[in-house]
Amino acid sequence: MKLYLKLAWRNLLAAGLRTWLNVIVLSFAFVAIIWSQGLYRGLSRQAAQAMMEAEIGGGQYWHENYDPYNPLTLDKAHGLVPASLAKLIEEGKATAILIVQGTLYPKGRFFPVLIKGIEPRQKVLLFPSKYLETSNPDEIPAVMGSRMANTCNLKIGDTVTLRWRDKSGAFDARELRLVHVMRTTVQSIDQGQVWISLDRLRKLTGLENEATVVTLAREANWAEEIPGWSFKSLDFLLKDIDEVVRSKNIGASIVYIVLLSLAMLAIFDTQVLSIWRRRKEIGTLMALGMTRSQVIKLFTLEGALHGVLAAAVAAIYGFPLLSLFARKGLGMPEVVDSYGFALGERILPVYSASLIAGTALLVMLVTTIVSFLPTRQIAKLKPTEALRGKIT
Amino acid sequence: MRKGEILIETKDLVKIYPMGRHELVALNRVNLIFRKGEFAGLVGPSGSGKTTLLNIIGSLDLPTSGSAVVMERRVEELSHKEAARLRNEHIGFIFQTFNLLPYYTAYENVEFPLLLLKVSASERRRRVMEALDWVRLADRASSRPAQLSGGECQRVAIARAIVKQPAIILADEPTANLDAENSHNILQIMAELNHELGTTFIFATHDEKVISYLKRKITLFDGRVVKDEIIS
Incomplete structure (x- = not known):
């Protein structure tokens, strides 16, 4: 050779x-x-x-009825946060998110949106939830992604009407104040969404202690079977x-x-x-x-x-x-x-x-x-x- | 191998080339014996079968019928691999157009057959320089064929043929591309090698200069041996 x-x-x-x-x-x-x-x-x-970092953490628990590709399922896609997950949330190893359908009316137009409630003090996700904290019970601070804000032609400080249905199906509406516009590369937390405080959304909808998704911290390393909830691993969530x-x-x-x-x-x-x-x-x-x-x-x-x-x-x-x-x-x-x-x-x-x-x-x-x-x-x-x- | 021992024997050797609907009989029942140390020539006009006979003896071609035994091996029965080994170990070729490898120096051209024989590096160097000395080209060892004259190229080809000390050297019109002086130089070298090393030389030629050096002259005409004479 x-x-x-x-x-x-x-x-x-x-x-x-x-x-x-x-x-x-x-x-x-x-x-x-x-x-x-x-x-x-x-x-x-x-x-x-x-x-x-911004959305799925180390994996998620989804309510068994939750289907992100079918917003019509959202009415039934929520439930009480199971005790084991509530414990993780308390320890700062998870955060709950409640998702309901709503409609936004910015400057005479209307947009169907997903209203997402997140705990303002959570540290699980790199998400600017701290802006949602307020001491004024009459104000509902909201955060949007820059794409959504552009689409709705809104800027920080603007108010906008939000309409939703509570747990019994009754329509209600309130003014939101846009307190922060986040620049994010993750479109799935931006387009067609408005974020408010979890507690406030629970009160507005009457879905006390309920959630649609519980996101685990990346170091949580926890994937137990929970009845009524389905664990979605990173492999699944990153498949797309x-x-x-x-x-x-x-x-x-x-x-x-x-x-x-x-x-x-x-x-x-x-x-x-x-x-x-x-x-x-x-x-x-x-x-x-x-x-x-x-x-x-x-x-x-x-x-x-x-x-x-x-x-x-x-x-x-x-x-x-x-x-x-x-x-x-x-x-x-x-x-x-x-x-x-x-x-x-x-x-x-x-x-x-x-x-x-x-x-x-x-x-x-x-x-x-x-x-x-x-x-x-x-x-x-x-x-x-x-x-x-x-x-x- | 003793002097006078039979190296090549052809029996009723026939070679026919198909030419469209016709056939060309290049060799017609050729019976010849070549012994160790011969300095023989196949002479005759173009198309008489000289090169064809040389090719069969050199195991580059196969006879249509009859047999050619070279170094105790029947050429017609050899596989490609066995024929290649026979050429590699026992036969040296000298061509009219020199056929040197163009990208190689004179030294590398001469070294090539030894590389195929897996001769050690030190032994290779000794034998290559010895062969180049024989053809008086030791000082041109690092020249490429393009830098050498026709006579020098043919001397490199001779060195390449003798370096493995084969029993037989087949030379097909070796002086056809050379002037008279170079032709004589080369023939002298080959005659010396034949004398000193006992190498058998078989030429295919119609050059009178070559014929004047031969010890045996075999005349071919239309594929037949018409005369086989020893020249004193």
């Missing part, structure tokens, strides 16, 4: 510009794969992190993110598949050309005592070494480039708010050793296969015809 490596390496370098063109295109594919995969990994991790990232990733993959295909086409052509141009050399190698399979091995290795060179070249410019991205991140424009999940202003890509090794393995495997395919022609080659420069 050492001999073949030495010979293949020498032949490859001797091919000069043709080799380097192939290597450069292949190295682009290399860097593009690692860059985009790292970006999506970073994106996924960042979105998951933001969701855990994984799926969205996966679907976005497929789109990104097309770019590097095209790049990789271009590089592979170039290598395939090079191999075909090489066999045609060097048929006399192939004949000489056979006359000197190489078997056909040894010549095939030599030419395949020669092609496959493009992958090794490409990895080296990619490392030269890719390492500083990707390191820069990993440190500085990639700025996200505002429009990506419609991306479908939490996105920060900057995405910090995550490049793992397994990603780099996996990409290297993939590129080298594909390069080897593409290099091997044209060399099968050699198996049909008669040494006498090859020596005369003919190909059959």
